[in-house]
Amino acid sequence: MTHTLPPVRERWRALRTAPGPVDPDALDALWADLDVVDASAILGSWKGFAFSTGHPIEQVLARSHWHGKQFTALDNAQPLICRAPDGSLYSDTTAGRGEASLWNIEFRGEVTATMVYDGMAVFDHFKRVDESTLMGVMNGKASTVSAGGHLFYFALEQE
Incomplete structure (x- = not known):
């Protein structure tokens, strides 16, 4: 018998509202099923949130009072808009370590919008959940991310 995913x-709603730790494997599976998005289609202001998986970056963002990201132009992106x-x-x-730019880059076999940090070897890849929501995954050197x-x-979530 084959098991099909909802x-x-x-x-997305179940993972978005999960009260406790979210299984990273469930996030990987959801990511695989989302649509890619072109970098030019995501310009604007975005409010962000971290999925609670226990990843150390969650604490870093909480301490910095991370609000979201701003994509003013393909060559002008602010990865850490904080309050x-x-x-x-x-x-x-x-x-x-500076700001960033937007590119269309291959990740896991698909070309999708990617924010490239200016000052460190880190990439935030994005896929579309719906017209006003993106899922992101931070990628880079293993020791960093x-x-x-x-x-x-x-x-x-688009502001």
């Missing part, structure tokens, strides 16, 4: 939107104590938003170029063999997963 539709993508149903799986200051006074409530204002700013681009944390110290933690991000991998935790227990798993990558960091997050999502962006």
Whole structure:
């Protein structure tokens, strides 16, 4: 008997609202079923959240009060838009080691929108959940982004 997975939107909602740790393998499976997106199609301001998997980057983003990402142009992207104590938003170029740019890059056999950090060998790949939601996965040197063999997963919702 073959076991079929629920539709993508149903799986997305379940993972998005999961109260406890999310299984990185379930995120990998969902990622594989999402549609690729062109870099030029994701320009704008995005509010982000991390999937709770226990990845160490979750704590880094929480400490920095990460709000999301800003894609002003293909060659002008801010990966770490954070909230200051006074409530204002700013681009944390110290933690991000600069800013970034957007490219269409192959990841896991598919070409999709990818944010390339200026100051470190890190790539945030994106796929479309729906017209206003992206799923992201951080990729790069294993020592930089991998935790227990798993990558960091997050999502962006268009503001």
